[in-house]
Amino acid sequence: MAEPISLASGILALVIFAHKSCLTLHSTIQSFKTHPKRVRDLVQELETLIGVLESLNDTVETNKHVDLSVLDLPLQRCGNACNEFLQELQKCCARSGGDKQSFRDWAKLKYMGDNIDDFKDSLAAYQSTIAIALMDIQTRKSSVTLERLEEYKDMVKTATDDLEARLESIDERLEALMVRTVAESESSDLKRIKDERSSTKKCLLVCAQFSKLIDELQPTLTDGVSQDADTIPGQITSDGLRECRASMTQTVQRLESHMRDILGQIVSTSDGTMTQEDLKYLGRLREEWETARQGRDICIKADKHLKDDISVIDNHATGDDAVQFLVSNSQKTIHGKNRGFGDHIKQLGGHLSDESIQKVSGDFSQISIRRFESIASPAAGEASAKGNGVSEEKSNWRPQYGSGRILKTEVHSDATVK
Numbered sequence: 001m002a003e004p005i006s007l008a009s010g011i012l013a014l015v016i017f018a019h020k021s022c023l024t025l026h027s028t029i030q031s032f033k034t035h036p037k038r039v040r041d042l043v044q045e046l047e048t049l050i051g052v053l054e055s056l057n058d059t060v061e062t063n064k065h066v067d068l069s070v071l072d073l074p075l076q077r078c079g080n081a082c083n084e085f086l087q088e089l090q091k092c093c094a095r096s097g098g099d100k101q102s103f104r105d106w107a108k109l110k111y112m113g114d115n116i117d118d119f120k121d122s123l124a125a126y127q128s129t130i131a132i133a134l135m136d137i138q139t140r141k142s143s144v145t146l147e148r149l150e151e152y153k154d155m156v157k158t159a160t161d162d163l164e165a166r167l168e169s170i171d172e173r174l175e176a177l178m179v180r181t182v183a184e185s186e187s188s189d190l191k192r193i194k195d196e197r198s199s200t201k202k203c204l205l206v207c208a209q210f211s212k213l214i215d216e217l218q219p220t221l222t223d224g225v226s227q228d229a230d231t232i233p234g235q236i237t238s239d240g241l242r243e244c245r246a247s248m249t250q251t252v253q254r255l256e257s258h259m260r261d262i263l264g265q266i267v268s269t270s271d272g273t274m275t276q277e278d279l280k281y282l283g284r285l286r287e288e289w290e291t292a293r294q295g296r297d298i299c300i301k302a303d304k305h306l307k308d309d310i311s312v313i314d315n316h317a318t319g320d321d322a323v324q325f326l327v328s329n330s331q332k333t334i335h336g337k338n339r340g341f342g343d344h345i346k347q348l349g350g351h352l353s354d355e356s357i358q359k360v361s362g363d364f365s366q367i368s369i370r371r372f373e374s375i376a377s378p379a380a381g382e383a384s385a386k387g388n389g390v391s392e393e394k395s396n397w398r399p400q401y402g403s404g405r406i407l408k409t410e411v412h413s414d415a416t417v418k
Contacts, residue, residue: 019057
């Protein structure tokens, strides 16, 4: 395992690279006089991405032991994409005369065959991937409110949906490039690879549909099949669905690994059949596909953490002497509230062992018992005090201290026994 310092220095170098590339592109675009709406939207997306990168930089510097190597590829691709787009912008400006004050050919600016809006979507994918990774760290290390937790869940779902859509978009471009290349080529190897890729796509689609079905069945199990989560049939069914979901996840990972190998074969096999421009385009598509896939995996892991490793508890209690527990006897993170209305409410929160929970529960019970006894004791204490000759007017004794006893002074004669 790599040392924390080397982990931090590696990711920090990539953060600095991506941040510098974004800043350079941002300042260059701002140096142009005219900014149509799509360009203003791009600038805004760049500013959001720059802010997230700065937050990541702070996190890396203050948490050197945290392994963020999963962001290596997204950060590398983010920096490269900004530099490549900057080069295209400079070329486009040069073709228009090189005057930034009069440049108006934003509509002609293309990157990887797409317009400014598509490049903005790429930046949004990088930004959401980094933001989800930061959110995952925060929920593991510190407390967040229940409302904030719900915002995180929505954030993860939105990012996952966007990255899935991006993967489909990249796949469509790869398909179009493959169709054109195979049609122009007589290579049997390239045709075989194309068929292999199509077969892998179909298998991934089957896995996605089955995984979606499992996700739809799990809430049904909770709401309808098993009203009691502790019933044996409910547990067996729930465990089986989880095993199926885990199996599908592993299958998808293997298929996507195979797809990655296929893309590598396409690049190597197409060397003699594609133009240099198409090869460069294919290489970028391959990197974008891998980056989007990795970003989606980050979202899936963050979603799993929010669902499996965090207990959400919202306790409400009314009445006197209520007892509220907001505890975990496992390593689960707890998010929630203890809200009580009444007198002498007792609350406990934190991570405790079973023995500690039982001990504190017993202590709470004893506190309540003693309080009830003290409420009932004044009358008995008063009678006992009178029986012992204690004058209520002359004594500072209070019943809550117990009934008390008078200590009488006895005088003994100083007799000498011989």
